[in-house]
Amino acid sequence: MYELVIIGGGPGGITAAIYAARKKMNFALIAKDLGGRTGLVPEIQNYPGFQTISGLELTDRFKHQLDELKVVPKFEEVLKVEKAKDGFVVKTDKNSYEAMTVLVASGARHGKLNVPGEEKLNNKGVTYCATCDAPLFADKDVAIVGSGGPGLNAALMLMRIAKKIYLVERGPELRGDKMLCEKIVCEPKVTILTNTRVKEILGEKFVSGIVVTKDGTPEEIPVQGIFIEISYTPNSEFVAHLVKLNKRYEIIIDDNCKTSVDGLYAVGDVTNVPQKQIVVAAGDGAKVIWAIFDYLHRQK
Amino acid sequence: MAAKSKVVIYTTPTCPYCNMAKHYFKDNKVEYEEKNVAADRALAEEMIHKSGQMGVPVMDIDGKIIVGFDQAEIKKALNLK
Numbered sequence: 001m002y003e004l005v006i007i008g009g010g011p012g013g014i015t016a017a018i019y020a021a022r023k024k025m026n027f028a029l030i031a032k033d034l035g036g037r038t039g040l041v042p043e044i045q046n047y048p049g050f051q052t053i054s055g056l057e058l059t060d061r062f063k064h065q066l067d068e069l070k071v072v073p074k075f076e077e078v079l080k081v082e083k084a085k086d087g088f089v090v091k092t093d094k095n096s097y098e099a100m101t102v103l104v105a106s107g108a109r110h111g112k113l114n115v116p117g118e119e120k121l122n123n124k125g126v127t128y129c130a131t132c133d134a135p136l137f138a139d140k141d142v143a144i145v146g147s148g149g150p151g152l153n154a155a156l157m158l159m160r161i162a163k164k165i166y167l168v169e170r171g172p173e174l175r176g177d178k179m180l181c182e183k184i185v186c187e188p189k190v191t192i193l194t195n196t197r198v199k200e201i202l203g204e205k206f207v208s209g210i211v212v213t214k215d216g217t218p219e220e221i222p223v224q225g226i227f228i229e230i231s232y233t234p235n236s237e238f239v240a241h242l243v244k245l246n247k248r249y250e251i252i253i254d255d256n257c258k259t260s261v262d263g264l265y266a267v268g269d270v271t272n273v274p275q276k277q278i279v280v281a282a283g284d285g286a287k288v289i290w291a292i293f294d295y296l297h298r299q300k
Numbered sequence: 301m302a303a304k305s306k307v308v309i310y311t312t313p314t315c316p317y318c319n320m321a322k323h324y325f326k327d328n329k330v331e332y333e334e335k336n337v338a339a340d341r342a343l344a345e346e347m348i349h350k351s352g353q354m355g356v357p358v359m360d361i362d363g364k365i366i367v368g369f370d371q372a373e374i375k376k377a378l379n380l381k
């Protein structure tokens with residue numbers, strides 16, 4: 001039986017693994033991939049120690065650090081965590097593991113607009129990964145939906161590539177980092193549409209436009225690409241039957257990253273901590289190991 | 301291992317899934333040709349034409365087109381165990 005199973009290979013899970021390895025805990029790191037959503041960030045400018053670093057490079061450095069500590073992740077998908085007599089059973093697509101404590105650091109996935117045309121035109125002009133697909137929209141007109149960190153990052157990347165950019169925000173003003181907002185507002189290629197909602201994505205084989213309502217009035221905008229960068233869905237399904245979630249399906253945690261269940265902890269984007277940031281996930285990933293260490297100690 | 305497959309991967313330099321796919325090929329000692337669609341418009345058109353879509357990565361494994369880093373599909377196309 002493991003003392004701890006960590007679920008997730010993003011900055012939260014990786015930091016926890018680094019601390020657990022240094023405390024010589026008997027633990028396993030289970031993740032579908034290493035890096036998580038950090039790998040998707042084109043330019044990270046708010047992680048201390050690096051003025052600018054790409055998500056890919058930061059992920060490579062994370063991997064390196066795990067290699068040096070001889071942490072070998074198990075690349076499996078967790079399907080369910082169940083309560084057992086002395087702890088938990090973590091069921092994956094390949095195995096089943098027993099653990100005294102579990103740390104959920106499974107992050108979140110992109111949100112969908114749920115409007116007509118979105119499914120049909122997925123990957124045909126509709127994309128959820130600007131970092132991946134932006135170069136395919138060279139000299140094209142595009143729309144970005146959402147003006148939080150991911151939306152602004154997409155805008156920054158597309159400013160160098162696309163012809164015209166519509167940045168669509170349903171609220172009254174841009175939401176993300178003010179320094180990024182200033183850069184984007186000054187760029188003549190970018191048209192900012194606040195109080196605006198996307199109602200439909202148009203196109204036969206590929207995207208040809210979007211229908212939006214601005215202050216309630218419908219309008220059609222011709223674009224060849226739409227980058228959807230809106231609110232996330234937490235990857236909390238596999239513990240949803242066990243722990244308390246809030247309305248957004250985020251796992252509710254306390255100051256020590258403990259959930260409503262003894263021995264079950266969570267950090268990062270999957271939790272109700274509102275700051276969805278790499279440094280916050282990493283910080284909590286460190287903090288939680290102390291809490292778990294203490295908990296295990298009390299059990300002995 | 302089965303007979304050598306002809307593998308082409310269409311990528312963009314910043315795409316993490318492209319990187320994962322390339323790592324997967326390297327780990328399994330599969331030789332591949334990389335086509336960077338960010339650098340060359342004609343290659344981007346070739347990829348869109350072959351796959352009927354605009355997301356990367358796209359893999360062409362002996363004529364079978366796989367969109368996204370779909371390990372199960374890649375394994376099947378390469379006859380890997």
Ligand SMILES: Cc1cc2nc3c(=O)[nH]c(=O)nc-3n(C[C@H](O)[C@H](O)[C@H](O)COP(=O)(O)OP(=O)(O)OC[C@H]3O[C@@H](n4cnc5c(N)ncnc54)[C@H](O)[C@@H]3O)c2cc1C
Pocket residue numbers: 007008009010011012013030031032033034035036037038039040041042043044045046076077078079105106107108149150151153154235238267268269270276277278279281
């Ligand atoms: C486009 C974009 C731009 C961003 N820009 C910034 C920025 O500039 N600065 C910043 O600080 N933050 C930024 N963020 C946010 C940042 O990426 C996240 O806050 C951070 O990655 C969260 O870390 P995490 O460890 O909680 O989860 P994630 O990084 O999402 O990692 C989750 C991990 O869990 C794994 N996983 C999920 N479900 C399962 C399962 N069932 N079984 C096994 N493993 C599973 C995943 O494979 C992954 O390894 C950005 C995000 C995006 C998308």
